[in-house]
Amino acid sequence: xxxxxxxxxxxxxxxxxxxxxxxxxxxxxxxxxxxxxxxxxxxxxxxxxxxxxxxxxxxxxxxxxxxxxxxxxxxxxxxxxxxxxxxxxxxxxxxxxxxxxxxxxxxxxxxxxxxxxxxxxxxxxxxxxxxxxxxxxxxxxxxxxxxxxxxxxxxxxxxxxxxxxxxxxxxxxxxxxxxxxxxxxxxxxxxxxxxxxxxxxxxxxxxxxxxxxxxxxxxxxxxxxxxxxxxxxxxxxxxxxxxxxxxxxxxxxxxxxxxxxxxxxxxxxxxxxxxxxxxxxxxxxxxxxxxxxxxxxxx
Amino acid sequence: xxxxxxxxxxxxxxxxxxxxxxxxxxxxxxxxxxxxxxxxxxxxxxxxxxxxxxxxxxxxxxxxxxxxxxxxxxxxxxxxxxxxxxxxxxxxxxxxxxxxxxxxxxxxxxxxxxxxxxxxxxxxxxxxxxx
Numbered sequence: 319x320x321x322x323x324x325x326x327x328x329x330x331x332x333x334x335x336x337x338x339x340x341x342x343x344x345x346x347x348x349x350x351x352x353x354x355x356x357x358x359x360x361x362x363x364x365x366x367x368x369x370x371x372x373x374x375x376x377x378x379x380x381x382x383x384x385x386x387x388x389x390x391x392x393x394x395x396x397x398x399x400x401x402x403x404x405x406x407x408x409x410x411x412x413x414x415x416x417x418x419x420x421x422x423x424x425x426x427x428x429x430x431x432x433x434x435x436x437x438x439x440x441x442x443x444x445x446x447x448x449x450x451x452x453x454x455x456x457x458x459x460x461x462x463x464x465x466x467x468x469x470x471x472x473x474x475x476x477x478x479x480x481x482x483x484x485x486x487x488x489x490x491x492x493x494x495x496x497x498x499x500x501x502x503x504x505x506x507x508x509x510x511x512x513x514x515x516x517x518x519x520x521x522x523x524x525x526x527x528x529x530x531x532x533x534x535x536x537x538x539x540x541x542x543x544x545x546x547x548x549x550x551x552x553x554x555x556x557x558x559x560x561x562x563x564x565x566x567x568x569x570x571x572x573x574x575x576x577x578x579x580x581x582x583x584x585x586x587x588x589x590x591x592x593x594x595x596x597x598x599x600x601x602x603x604x605x606x607x608x609x610x611x612x613x614x615x616x617x
Numbered sequence: 618x619x620x621x622x623x624x625x626x627x628x629x630x631x632x633x634x635x636x637x638x639x640x641x642x643x644x645x646x647x648x649x650x651x652x653x654x655x656x657x658x659x660x661x662x663x664x665x666x667x668x669x670x671x672x673x674x675x676x677x678x679x680x681x682x683x684x685x686x687x688x689x690x691x692x693x694x695x696x697x698x699x700x701x702x703x704x705x706x707x708x709x710x711x712x713x714x715x716x717x718x719x720x721x722x723x724x725x726x727x728x729x730x731x732x733x734x735x736x737x738x739x740x741x742x743x744x745x746x747x748x
Contacts, residue, residue, distance in 0.1 A: 346651065367622075371700075374691075527655035
C-alpha cells in the first residue's frame with residue numbers, strides 16, 4: 319500500500335471516531351433538554367406566587383423601608399454572579415457569558431463601582447483562575463441539574479456580603495450574569511440586578527387583594543425577600559442549565575455534520591489515491607512486459 | 618370550595634380543590650374555609666399543613682397532611698397558595714429514614730433545635746407517627 323493511501327485511511331479512522339463521540343454527545347443533550355425545560359416550567363408557579371406576594375406587601379404600604387429594596391446613594395462595590403457550565407463541548411456558551419460579565423464590569427467601573435466576582439461552574443472558575451482574577455466565592459458540580467439547595471447556598475453567600483458595609487468587604491448591589499433559554503437554537507446572555515430590588519409600581523392596584531398580614535407587613539417582607547432572591551437565583555440557574563444543554567446539542571450537531579462532510583472528502587481522496595496506485599502498477603507491469611518482449615525479440 | 622396549591626421551588630407538591638385548610642403561622646394556628654378574608658402569613662418553620670380535599674372517601678378523616686420547612690400561606694378569593702422551601706406529603710415520608718436522620722440532626726446540634734430537625738419532626742407528625 320502506498321504511503322499516501324495509508325495516511326488518508328488513518329485520517330478517516332480518526333474523523334470517524336470523533337464523529338461517533340460528537341454524535342453520542344448530541345443524542346445525550348437531546349434527551350436531557352426536555353428534562354431541563356420541564357424543570358424550568360415546574361419552577362414557574364413558585365416564582366409567580368412569590369412575586370405576587372412581594373408586590374402585595376409593597377403595594378400595601380409603600381412607606382416600608384427595607385435594606386433589600388433601598389437604593390444606595392453612592393454604591394462602591396457590587397457583587398457579580400457569573401453562571402457558567404461545568405463541562406465544555408458547548409460551543410461559545412461560556413465565552414459569551416464571560417464576555418457579557420466583562421462588559422458589565424467595565425460599565426460598573428465607569429460608575430466608580432468595584433465589581434466583586436462570584437462564579438458558578440467549572441469553566442468560569444478555570445477561566446478566572448488561569449488569569450489570576452480574584453473570586454469571592456465559587457461553586458461547581460451542578461450546572462446542568464441545579465437544585466434549590468444549590469440556589470440557597472449561593473443566595474446565602476450573596477446576602478451575607480450584602481448585609482455588610484462596603485468598607486467591611488460587603489457589597490451594595492448584586493448582579494447576575496447568566497444565559498437565557500430562548501429556544502433550542504437561540505440562547506441569549508442576560509444581565510439582571512438582583513438587589514436592591516426594583517419594585518415596579520403597578521397600575522391596577524385593585525387587582526391586589528387587601529391582605530391581613532401575619533405577624534406584620536414588615537416581618538412578612540423580612541421573610542419573603544430572601545426567599546424571593548433565592549427564587550430568582552434558582553430560576554437563573556435553571557434557565558442557564560437549559561441554555562447550556564441546548565448550546566451543547568447545537569455545537570455537537572454541527573461538529574457531527576462537519577465530521578461527516580470531512581469524511582466524504584477524505585473517502586474520495588482515498589479512492590483517488592487507490593486508483594492512482596493501481597494505474598501506476600499496471601503501467602509498471604506493461605512497461606516491464608514491453609521491455610522483456612523487446613529483449614527477447616532483439617536477441 | 619377552596620382552590621389549594623402546595624408549591625415548592627421545584628414544582629407543585631399538591632394541587633386541587635378542598636373544603637378546609639389548617640396551617641400554623643408564626644402567630645398560631647389558622648383554619649381557612651370558603652370566604653376567608655385575604656391573609657398573607659409566614660408559616661411556622663417545621664410545621665404541618667392539613668388539607669381536607671373535596672374528593673375524599675366519606676366518613677371522618679381524609680385529611681392530607683404535609684410537612685413544610687418554612688414558607689408562607691396566602692389566601693385570596695378562595696385561592697389558597699402554600700409556598701414552602703421544602704415540603705413533603707405525609708404519605709410520601711419514609712419514616713425509618715426520617716427517624717434515623719432526626720436522631721443524627723438532633724444529636725449533634727446541642728442546645729437549640731436546628732431547622733432541619735424541626736422539619737424532620739414535622740415529617741414524622743405528618744406521617745402520623747407520634748413516637
